[in-house]
Amino acid sequence: MRWAAAAVFVAAVPLRAQxxxxxxxxxxxxxxxxxxxxxxxxxxxxxxxVWAEAQYRGIAEARRRGGAALRPALRxxxxxxxxxxxxxxxxxxxxRDAEAVRRALAAGVQAELERTVxxxxxxxxxxxxTLTARARALSDELQRLRRPVTLPATDxxxxxxxxxxxxxxxxxxxxxxxxxxxxxxxxxxxLAGEGGRERRRAELQDEVERLVAQTRLFGExxxxxxxxxxxxxxxxxxxxxxxxxxxxxRGGPADRAGDPxxxxxxxxxxxxxxxxxxxxxxxQSGEVRRLLRERR
Amino acid sequence: xxxxxxxxxxxxxxxxHAGRPPLAxxxxxxxxxxxxxxxxxxxxxVRHSTFGGRASAGLAWTTSAGSAAAIALEPRVGxxxxxxxxxxxxxxxxxxxxxxxxxxxxxxxxxSAEQRVRAVSDSxxxxxxxxxxxxxxWGRGGIAVPVAGQWLLESTVGAGLVRYGPATWQQxxxxxxLGTARLSHALGPGLVRVGVGAGNANFTGDPFAARDDGRWxxxxxxxxxxxxxxxxxxxxxxxxxxxxxxxxxxxxxxxLFSTSLGRSSLQLYSALAAKSYRDTGDTLALVDQETGSFxxxxxxxxxxxxxxxxxxxxxxxxxxxxxxxxxxxxGASASVGYRWPGRRNLTP
Numbered sequence: 001m002r003w004a005a006a007a008v009f010v011a012a013v014p015l016r017a018q019x020x021x022x023x024x025x026x027x028x029x030x031x032x033x034x035x036x037x038x039x040x041x042x043x044x045x046x047x048x049x050v051w052a053e054a055q056y057r058g059i060a061e062a063r064r065r066g067g068a069a070l071r072p073a074l075r076x077x078x079x080x081x082x083x084x085x086x087x088x089x090x091x092x093x094x095x096r097d098a099e100a101v102r103r104a105l106a107a108g109v110q111a112e113l114e115r116t117v118x119x120x121x122x123x124x125x126x127x128x129x130t131l132t133a134r135a136r137a138l139s140d141e142l143q144r145l146r147r148p149v150t151l152p153a154t155d156x157x158x159x160x161x162x163x164x165x166x167x168x169x170x171x172x173x174x175x176x177x178x179x180x181x182x183x184x185x186x187x188x189x190x191l192a193g194e195g196g197r198e199r200r201r202a203e204l205q206d207e208v209e210r211l212v213a214q215t216r217l218f219g220e221x222x223x224x225x226x227x228x229x230x231x232x233x234x235x236x237x238x239x240x241x242x243x244x245x246x247x248x249x250r251g252g253p254a255d256r257a258g259d260p261x262x263x264x265x266x267x268x269x270x271x272x273x274x275x276x277x278x279x280x281x282x283x284q285s286g287e288v289r290r291l292l293r294e295r296r
Numbered sequence: 297x298x299x300x301x302x303x304x305x306x307x308x309x310x311x312x313h314a315g316r317p318p319l320a321x322x323x324x325x326x327x328x329x330x331x332x333x334x335x336x337x338x339x340x341x342v343r344h345s346t347f348g349g350r351a352s353a354g355l356a357w358t359t360s361a362g363s364a365a366a367i368a369l370e371p372r373v374g375x376x377x378x379x380x381x382x383x384x385x386x387x388x389x390x391x392x393x394x395x396x397x398x399x400x401x402x403x404x405x406x407x408s409a410e411q412r413v414r415a416v417s418d419s420x421x422x423x424x425x426x427x428x429x430x431x432x433x434w435g436r437g438g439i440a441v442p443v444a445g446q447w448l449l450e451s452t453v454g455a456g457l458v459r460y461g462p463a464t465w466q467q468x469x470x471x472x473x474l475g476t477a478r479l480s481h482a483l484g485p486g487l488v489r490v491g492v493g494a495g496n497a498n499f500t501g502d503p504f505a506a507r508d509d510g511r512w513x514x515x516x517x518x519x520x521x522x523x524x525x526x527x528x529x530x531x532x533x534x535x536x537x538x539x540x541x542x543x544x545x546x547x548x549x550x551x552l553f554s555t556s557l558g559r560s561s562l563q564l565y566s567a568l569a570a571k572s573y574r575d576t577g578d579t580l581a582l583v584d585q586e587t588g589s590f591x592x593x594x595x596x597x598x599x600x601x602x603x604x605x606x607x608x609x610x611x612x613x614x615x616x617x618x619x620x621x622x623x624x625x626x627g628a629s630a631s632v633g634y635r636w637p638g639r640r641n642l643t644p
Contacts, residue, residue, distance in 0.1 A: 197523070204525045204554040204561060207596050210327060210633065211563050212552070214352055215592060217374045217389050219414065219427045 027105040034098035052080035059187035106145040113138040177285035184278035191271040198264035331631025339423035339623040350376035365398035405439040429461025469501030486520035524555035546571040560597040581619040588614035
């Protein structure tokens with residue numbers, strides 16, 4: 001009886017190995033969807049990076065124009081940097097998801113491969129060839145799955161040197177990259193100045209807040225009741241114990257958007273991002289120039 | 297609330313001591329100031345000089361409560377000791393405020409609770425004047441919503457209990473209610489704000505002289521973020537009391553200014569007030585000290601990262617405990633202030 005059961009099992013194995021496992025198919029579909037999402041986000045990031053760089057380059061131009069042009073330019077650049085940062089987070093999350101699904105799929109494929117190899121060893125010659133071919137396909141799939149999820153190079157939109165480009169075209173491309181880097185460095189200089197201004201603003205606000213808090217604490221600034229109903233949101237009725245509101249739509253306790261401390265931190269982060277991108281463009285420009293020297 | 301403040305101060309102290317940053321989603325700021333002080337009081341041609349020192353420390357701890365809300369706890373304590381010509385005065389003050397605030401796409405609202413206490417040593421000889429022992433408990437709420445155009449409407453309501461320590465002052469024990477409405481709009485590089493307010497003070501401390509005051513005020517303000525940092529305010533107020541002695545009209549102008557001067561900075565905080573009682577007779581009546589003009593000028597210079605030297609001069613002219621009896625105070629002080637986390641020094 002036990003022998004009979006074993007024979008049925010052995011006969012069944014090649015059939016199970018040949019039929020695609022439903023869970024494996026489902027994992028393959030999930031993995032493909034996760035990788036499509038990674039690709040879509042990477043492409044979106046590339047488009048956003050091009051737009052962001054245009055906004056960054058606009059900062060220096062806005063400073064040259066003077067007047068009220070700088071503030072909207074900074075706001076646009078900040079929005080662009082925020083969008084890029086949000087896309088970076090989404091992309092990192094999508095890559096993590098894709099890798100998790102890929103690992104699960106690799107484990108499933110590995111198990112399927114082991115079963116197929118075992119079945120092939122026991123199978124009769126006509127079936128063995130089919131099973132061996134299937135094992136080879138599974139092995140190839142496993143090798144691909146063991147590689148990490150890769151992203152297209154999207155950090156800075158690449159300027160590609162084509163084999164048909166002559167020295168003049170290559171030199172132009174190198175100059176173009178250098179100019180873009182210089183524009184970003186110039187924008188970073190503007191941001192450094194603005195950051196310093198925000199830090200001074202924060203210092204002055206700190207000193208004012210501390211002075212008001214101390215005088216209020218010791219009750220040294222009692223004034224008549226025009227101030228009684230106008231003490232601000234949190235304080236005892238005093239004339240000017242609310243720090244200067246920072247913008248008409250801002251100023252609440254939970255709203256730090258107009259806080260000069262937060263503003264200078266944001267400008268510092270944006271400046272670091274610009275300098276990083278400028279360095280990347282300079283690196284690319286250096287590579288193009290090296291290529292130019294080699295072709296000459 | 298005081299216990300909660302002490303607990304949070306202890307926790308913050310441990311964090312500071314360990315030099316560790318606060319937890320994610322939280323922010324913590326602390327400051328400490330200590331230094332000598334000279335004060336000269338003057339009233340009815342009697343002058344008295346004192347010399348001593350004062351210290352104060354504060355914490356501001358904020359934590360996020362969900363994606364758009366925050367809770368802030370801000371305890372602050374201060375101590376002052378004055379002496380001279382047989383005078384020995386100590387003053388201990390404390391203030392703790394807890395605020396819950398939230399912002400949505402169009403609306404911002406907040407709720408806050410505050411407890412303030414002060415304790416002054418028993419004998420404060422004239423003409424020295426310091427506010428007496430007092431406890432105050434306040435609850436406030438507000439909402440800000442954008443209205444037509446670029447205008448922002450801020451409305452607040454609040455209620456408070458004020459209780460005095462000395463028996464003679466307890467006739468000023470009171471409950472207060474107040475409400476305000478302000479409209480703000482950008483004006484040039486700054487912000488203009490106009491507002492109206494109304495309040496009521498019900499004095500509960502004297503069973504033989506029930507007193508109920510209604511108060512109204514209007515104010516206009518202009519503020520500039522700068523640098524320089526400027527805030528100007530003018531206002532007028534009316535007080536109508538069930539006891540005619542306390543009816544008055546008042547006008548006030550105030551300024552708050554801060555500007556950098558090389559690596560240093562200058563601050564000016566001043567209010568000039570004029571108050572007139574409708575009953576012009578020389579009535580002896582106990583009043584809360586609420587009429588004051590003052591000018592405080594301060595120079596601030598960094599001496600190390602997060603550490604600054606403050607030199608301060610002040611002039612105060614204010615109503616003392618007796619109606620229309622004014623005292624004047626001149627003061628000078630130097631103090632060393634420490635802030636955590638420290639910020640970079642001012643750069644010209």
